[in-house]
Amino acid sequence: MREFEVHGTDIYVCCKGFDLELTLDCGQSFRRIVNAEQKADGVVILHDITEEEFLSKWDDYFDFKLDYEAVKAEFEADPTMKKAIDFCGGIHILKQDPWEALISFIISQNNNIPRIKLIIERLITHFSRFPTAEDLLTDISFARLGFREKYLKSAAENILSGRVNLEEIDKMTITNSRQALMKISGVGPKVAECTLLYGFHRLEAFPRDVWINRALDEFYPNGFPYIDSKYAGIAQQYLFHYIRNIKNA
DNA sequence: CGCCAGGACGCCC
DNA sequence: GGGCGTCATGGC
Numbered sequence: 001m002r003e004f005e006v007h008g009t010d011i012y013v014c015c016k017g018f019d020l021e022l023t024l025d026c027g028q029s030f031r032r033i034v035n036a037e038q039k040a041d042g043v044v045i046l047h048d049i050t051e052e053e054f055l056s057k058w059d060d061y062f063d064f065k066l067d068y069e070a071v072k073a074e075f076e077a078d079p080t081m082k083k084a085i086d087f088c089g090g091i092h093i094l095k096q097d098p099w100e101a102l103i104s105f106i107i108s109q110n111n112n113i114p115r116i117k118l119i120i121e122r123l124i125t126h127f128s129r130f131p132t133a134e135d136l137l138t139d140i141s142f143a144r145l146g147f148r149e150k151y152l153k154s155a156a157e158n159i160l161s162g163r164v165n166l167e168e169i170d171k172m173t174i175t176n177s178r179q180a181l182m183k184i185s186g187v188g189p190k191v192a193e194c195t196l197l198y199g200f201h202r203l204e205a206f207p208r209d210v211w212i213n214r215a216l217d218e219f220y221p222n223g224f225p226y227i228d229s230k231y232a233g234i235a236q237q238y239l240f241h242y243i244r245n246i247k248n249a
Numbered sequence: 250c251g252c253c254a255g256g257a258c259g260c261c262c
Numbered sequence: 263g264g265g266c267g268t269c270a271t272g273g274c
């Protein structure tokens with residue numbers, strides 16, 4: 001749980017263990033939408049916002065109200081998770097816009113993070129905003145999406161027709177929400193899971209990408225002990241960042 | 250030249 | 263149900 005103070009147009013937030021840069025650049029988000037800086041351990045300044053904006057938006061975006069120290073304590077009984085948490089336990093799971101998470105993770109498939117960021121940057125530069133469904137139905141060949149272009153158009157069509165309704169998905173059981181998202185061509189189990197975790201903040205969602213599968217094969221040949229935790233997605237994020245970065249260290 | 254990147258699809262058996 | 267080639271693009 002966080003505490004905060006208002007200083008003019010800035011908000012000072014103190015949230016034990018939180019690491020801003022790690023959270024923003026650990027592969028869950030592909031663009032920076034906040035003007036903020038880390039001042040000390042767990043202390044962050046959010047610039048140019050009001051208290052109302054903090055409480056209605058950024059407090060949820062950064063998931064400041066969940067007690068991550070308690071969540072981590074649950075996972076630390078496992079030696080590999082202990083190492084991962086020591087390495088990157090400052091990560092919070094961002095609560096991003098569901099539409100943006102959906103589109104971003106469709107782009108992410110069989111792609112690398114720098115190029116995902118580049119493609120999203122091209123789209124935003126062209127449309128002067130994160131692309132809407134209508135935007136995506138125009139000529140977007142400039143973005144050089146490759147085979148993913150048709151998948152973005154499928155997403156846009158399904159949203160505009162109402163066949164896929166993000167507001168309804170938000171209220172569904174996770175099993176039904178997975179099924180609903182996968183009605184979009186180009187959305188399989190992994191993209192659906194990422195959309196649920198990072199867009200709908202379903203912290204029990206557990207995306208399995210190539211890195212997580214490597215980590216599971218290497219460290220958990222008999223199964224991941226926290227796969228059914230209500231916070232499995234948080235454990236997944238620690239493991240993901242750990243396995244990706246420890247190898248080249 | 251090859252292999253890989255926060256996968257999904259279509260086709261095969 | 264599982265296995266495998268293919269799909270654009272770009273970095274190394």
